[in-house]
Structures are given as C-alpha cells and as structure tokens.
Amino acid sequence: MSDMTQDPKPGALRHLPLLVILVVAAAGAFTLRDYLSFDALRDNREALIAFRDANILLTMLGFVAAYIVIVAFSLPGAxxxxxxxxxxxxxxxxxxxxxxxxxxxxxxxFLAARHGLGEKLKARMDASQGTVRKVKEGIDENQWSMLFFLRLVPVVPFFVANLVPAFLAVPLHRFAISTFFGIIPGSLVYSSVGAGLGTVFERGETPDLGIIFEPHILLPILGLSALSLMPVVVKAITGRKTL
Structure with missing residues (x-):
C-alpha cells in the first residue's frame, strides 16, 4: 500500500535548487545590468575605497560573498x-x-545541476549507443584534461563550464580543483586591469577588456590549454589510457 501512495514531492524537490537558479538568473539578466557595470564602479569608486579603508575584513568577506552569488546564480557582472x-x-x-x-x-x-538533472542524464548516456556513448567514454577517460581545457580556453562561457561537468557526473573534487586552478590565469589578467583602474578613471577612459585576446596574453593561455590536452594526445598516439 505504501508503494502505491509514494509521495511525488522528493522528485520535485530534487529540481528545486536548479529551478531557483534559473529563475534568479533570468531575473538578474534584466534587472542587474545597470548595477553590475563599469559605470557603476566608476561612479561609486570613492565610496567603495572609503568603506574598504574603514572595514577591510568586512569588505573582503562581502566581496567574496557577492562573487559567490553572481556565479552561483549565473548573474551578469562576473x-x-x-x-x-x-x-x-x-x-x-x-x-x-x-x-x-x-x-x-x-x-x-554544479551541485544543483547534478542533483537536479545530472544523474538522469548520466544514466541515459551510459545506456546510449553510438556517438553519444563514445563521447561520454572519451570524456570519462580524460576528465582532468577536459576540465582544465574548459576553464583555460577564454571563449568557453563560465556557466557552460559549470553545467557540462555536472551533467557528465564528474566527481566534485575534480571539478573544484580544476575550477580553482583553471581560472587563475584569466583572473590574474583582469585583476591586473582592475588594479590600474585608478589611472583610467582619472583620465576619463574605459579599460581595455579585450586585453585577454592580446597575443602576449592569449598565447600563453592557449599554451596552457594545449598542455592540458597533452594526455589526450598521448593516449591517441600510444593507445594507452591516461589517468
């Protein structure tokens, strides 16, 4: 009797975190663009500096918390x-x-996506045949390489690199480690641009946000991307399974 009256709520609750993220992301895309912008930073820079000087630890914690929210809900402004x-x-x-x-x-x-859809998608891909199964097996055999490649290549949207591993049932520790180290190069580039914004503001100019595509910056990042794929290349040549 209990099997016949099984509560459907757990299935709905499984999708709730991902649904909340999608709704907030959609709302944020239309409502936060004016607040998370270069103009907003320029207009409020003196207030931000004053608050930082008076509350350095609180400012650091608040900044990290804000960044978590931006990324977790795929909001504009990263x-x-x-x-x-x-x-x-x-x-x-x-x-x-x-x-x-x-x-x-x-x-x-990542956890919200995997909890909501990842397990079902993984089961379907495991049960599939042909090209889909081969792609899944190829990614499984070279997870570290593919994860670092997704993070290092500047043209891959950040939210895409968050969702794809979740749908492929990548272990959490691999996802977290590859994310942390994989985004360091790009973060250093744009943080260095931010560090020089004081001069840019004084001149009334706009920072060059396309700097990451400059050859002296892009080529080393692409070099790291190519290096991350070396195990895949070695496996293709030798026919041996990479770690």
Whole structure:
C-alpha cells in the first residue's frame, strides 16, 4: 500500500535548487545590468575605497560573498566583479578573492545541476549507443584534461563550464580543483586591469577588456590549454589510457 501512495514531492524537490537558479538568473539578466557595470564602479569608486579603508575584513568577506552569488546564480557582472577586486585589493589580492568566490559559486551551481538533472542524464548516456556513448567514454577517460581545457580556453562561457561537468557526473573534487586552478590565469589578467583602474578613471577612459585576446596574453593561455590536452594526445598516439 505504501508503494502505491509514494509521495511525488522528493522528485520535485530534487529540481528545486536548479529551478531557483534559473529563475534568479533570468531575473538578474534584466534587472542587474545597470548595477553590475563599469559605470557603476566608476561612479561609486570613492565610496567603495572609503568603506574598504574603514572595514577591510568586512569588505573582503562581502566581496567574496557577492562573487559567490553572481556565479552561483549565473548573474551578469562576473567580469566587473573581477575588475572591482583588482581595484580594491590589487592584482594578487583581488585575484585570490575572485578565484575563491568563483570556485565556491561554481561548486554550488554544479551541485544543483547534478542533483537536479545530472544523474538522469548520466544514466541515459551510459545506456546510449553510438556517438553519444563514445563521447561520454572519451570524456570519462580524460576528465582532468577536459576540465582544465574548459576553464583555460577564454571563449568557453563560465556557466557552460559549470553545467557540462555536472551533467557528465564528474566527481566534485575534480571539478573544484580544476575550477580553482583553471581560472587563475584569466583572473590574474583582469585583476591586473582592475588594479590600474585608478589611472583610467582619472583620465576619463574605459579599460581595455579585450586585453585577454592580446597575443602576449592569449598565447600563453592557449599554451596552457594545449598542455592540458597533452594526455589526450598521448593516449591517441600510444593507445594507452591516461589517468
């Protein structure tokens, strides 16, 4: 009798975190663009500096918390947040705080996606045949390489790199480690831009946010991306399974 009256709520609750993230992300895309922007940072820079000088620890914690929310809910403004971190805490300090907040936020959305849909998708892919199964097996055999590649390549949207591993049932520790270390190069670049915003503001200019595509910056990042794929290449050549 109990089997016939099984409560359907657990299935609905399983999807609730992901649904909340999607709703907040959609709402934030339309309502927060004016608040999480370069103009907002420029107009409020003196207030931010004054608050930081008076409450340095609180400012650091607040910054990390804000970054977690931005990433976890896929809100617009992650780039501006990284610039703000560099502006307030310098290149190294801002990058460290940005990477910490981004990693925690990424883990949150990863867990929500995996809890809501990842297990079902994994089961379907495991049961599938042909091309889908081969792609799944290829990713499983080279998870570290593929995870670092997703993080290092500048053209891969951050939220995509958060969701895909969740749907492929990547272990949490691999996702967290590859996220933390994989986003460091890009974070350092934009934090350094943020650290120089004081001069940019004084000149009334706009920072060059396309700096990451400059050859002297892009080529080393692409080099790291290629290095992350070396185990895949070695496996293809030797036919041996990589770790």
């Amino acid at each position: 780039l501006i947040a990284t610039l703000t971190g560099g502006f307030l805490f310098g290149t190294l300090g801002g990058s460290a705080l940005s990477v910490t907040g981004a990693t925690i936020g990424a883990v949150i959305i």
